[in-house]
Amino acid sequence: MTLTGDLFIAGERRSSEQRFRAYDPSKGAEIDDVAFAGASDQDVEDACAAAADAFIPYSTRPLEERAKFLEAIADEIEALGDELVERACRESGLPPARIAGERGRTAGQLRLFAKEVRDGGWLKLRIDHADPARTPPKPDLRLRTVPVGPVAVFGASNFPLAFSTAGGDTASALAAGCPVVMKGHSAHPGTAELIAIAIGRAVEKTGMPKGVFSLVNGMGRHVGQGLVANPHIQAVGFTGSRGGGEALMKIAAARPRPIPVYAEMSAINPVILMPEALKARGDSLAKAYVASMAMGAGQFCTNPGLVLAIDGPELDAFVKLAGETLTGQAAQVMLTAGIHEAFESGKAKLAASPFVTTVAEGAEPAGPTQGRAALFSVSGKDFLADPVHLHEVFGVSSVLVRCADMDELVGVLSKLEGQLTATLQVDQDDYQDAKRLIPVLEQTVGRIIANGWPTGVDVTHAMVHGGPYPATSDGRTTSVGTLAIERFLRPVSYQDMPADLLPDVLHEGAQAGVLARIDGAWAK
Incomplete structure (x- = not known):
């Protein structure tokens, strides 16, 4: 074609x-086969x-x-x-x-x-029949959603x-x-x-x-x-x-x-490594973390840009293996020259923070828009001292937060901006502490994941890809x-509307097979 x-x-x-x-990021050059039209104000209006x-x-x-x-x-x-x-x-x-x-x-x-x-359930059909004997008389009300x-x-x-x-x-x-x-x-x-x-x-x-x-x-x-x-x-x-x-x-x-x-x-999608989970499977978590972080050159809105854990020898071992794994990570082509430039700038700001330690970097880039992976570390106390740590760096970059104890970890979580996801790496012996975290996470994110990784969003009925501001404009x-x-829908109510003027779906008996609420009771 x-x-x-x-x-x-x-x-x-x-x-x-x-x-x-168009631009070919793998070559760092324009694609010269065709020039694409830019719309005028009149084109947009038309x-x-x-x-x-x-x-x-x-x-x-x-x-x-x-x-x-x-x-x-x-x-x-x-x-x-x-x-x-x-x-x-x-x-x-x-x-x-x-x-x-x-x-x-x-x-x-x-x-x-x-x-x-x-299916029609999105129509949100509701019918409240009239009751003229009530004081004051109850009107006939029927509701459906309409496109905006x-x-x-x-x-x-x-x-x-x-x-x-x-x-x-x-x-x-x-x-x-x-x-x-x-x-x-x-x-x-x-x-x-x-x-x-x-x-x-x-x-x-x-x-x-x-x-x-x-x-x-x-x-x-x-x-x-x-x-x-x-x-x-x-x-x-x-x-x-x-x-x-x-x-x-x-x-x-x-x-x-x-x-x-x-x-x-915008989101940095915190991952919480609970103590018992870290103790039981720290090695596998370290490798899986780097794999999730590096997927697609880190250019996912659900990329795990933040990891929180309680300081100790188990975390030391996790950081060591994650750093070693990341060091072998090849630089990857990023989507555009602008995204690559922003990625490098974001990493530089993190590295320049007096509170941040650079744990590891990936292999040197071999092309013009290839991004070099980076892992940083900061204490829980220092994390909150500098706003730079809260900003998304779109690419293979992540910050590990070493918390002194569970109280500090909860404190860090409670100060985060709205996020798309939060992930709990958790074993059964962690459940008591995890129950303390979940109410905090419910106020901060749109999706809470257990023992998985945030990259990958299934298109299903129960999926939420959203979250409080600034993850989205409307959480x-x-x-x-x-x-x-x-x-893209809004509700409209029809009061005492003659049957000949009602939308077909609100006629008596027309709701068969569609979830509707009739006189307060759900029916299908």
């Missing part, structure tokens, strides 16, 4: 005088207006048609074959096995949301498929009934174009309104800023840096009609799993 580099606006391919090229025009025609389609549309997107993505994998690898520096797995996840979550659409309107989605640098053009934000917004205007990430524009072609084919095959999806690109900030400020857009899905997310939140809040920005931004939500659909 020949890439054109054009924008994709409501089914129309559109050129532009503003052009930029995409948003088309999404607004498509909103009612799309959101009022039968749920079965919406589900088939999501499945068609999954089919078309898979039909792209090896070309998609090759392009994504070239633009990201990630290996083929990783991209192939991400393609499977992308298709899988689209199909999962198709099942969720058919067109959604702007921002592609993520570290997941060119699963968190980008047809990723979780797009899938959940489309499942909710919301058209999507996608701001493609400049790190992988060719990958985005291929996925946009797949979505366009699905739109045609299922007869969906053309404005249900558009793709706009651009190297600068003006495209994304204009997208969030556009009055047609009613919500935003974002995965990226804290600075980027906060900038979009300010724009959304300053609008005449503010809108929510669901931003997943009540998740960007992974079927609950992600709720970000």
Whole structure:
């Protein structure tokens, strides 16, 4: 398939005088096969207006048609074959096995949301029948959720498929009934174009309104800023840096009609090595820790950037083996030159702290964007003395905190900012102390893991990929799993509405097979 580099606006391919090229991080050079169009203000307006025009025609389609549309997107993505994998690898520096797995996840979550659409539980149907004999008379009230309107989605640098053009934000917004205007990430524009072609084919095959999806690109900030400020857009899905997310939140809040920005931004994901677990299996924990830390060049939002444990000989042994294991870790290609630069800067700030000891570094880089692994150590007391220790360093870097006792460990945890995850490495003899930690963690993170590692996020019904600020902009939500659909819905109640004017799903007896609450009792 020949890439054109054009924008994709409501089914129309559109050129532009503003052009930029993709970048191959493994070579440290531009990819010169095609120049990609940068969207103008008018392009952004046209995409948003088309999404607004498509909103009612799309959101009022039968749920079965919406589900088939999501499945068609999954089919078309898979039909792209090896070309998609090759392009994504070239633009990201990630290996083929990783991209192939991400393609499977992308298709899988689209199909999962198709099942969720058919299930109907997300409609949150409620009926409270009238009681005219009550004083005062009780009205007839019926409730369902409705989609919020067109959604702007921002592609993520570290997941060119699963968190980008047809990723979780797009899938959940489309499942909710919301058209999507996608701001493609400049790190992988060719990958985005291929996925946009797949979505366009699905739109045609299922007869969906053309404005249900558009793709706009651009190297600068003006495209994304204009997208969030556009009055047609009613919500935003974002995965990226804290600075980027906060900038979009300010724009959304300053609008005449503010809108929510669901931003997943920053986390260091503490891992707590409980004493008995450390004593029983310290060697295996050290090796597994380094493996988790180094996975994907450390470019996961769930990377274990912080480890806490109580000081002692068991911890000494853990640190020694972790350092030795890390020393043999090869430098890995990072996603972009900018990410690599930020990684090196973050490590340098940690190393410059008077409280920090550099435990070990990985092998020297052999390429222009390769990141060298690093492990640092600091005491629990000193950790809280310098804010630099609280900042995410996106890459193969982690800080080990040596706590004097369990009280200090609890104190460190209680001072952390909001996080996506926390992990407990715990044995049965640790349970009493672990019970003390769990209430603290529940206030700090969105997912608590026992005897595993935070890297890896299953797309399921019970998954939470979110957490208190600044892990996300709204800790009540998740960007992974079927609950992600709720970000793009709002409840509407209908009072004493004539049956002929009610939505079909709120007619008497129309709730069969869908979880609903009728006169206070749950039924299906």
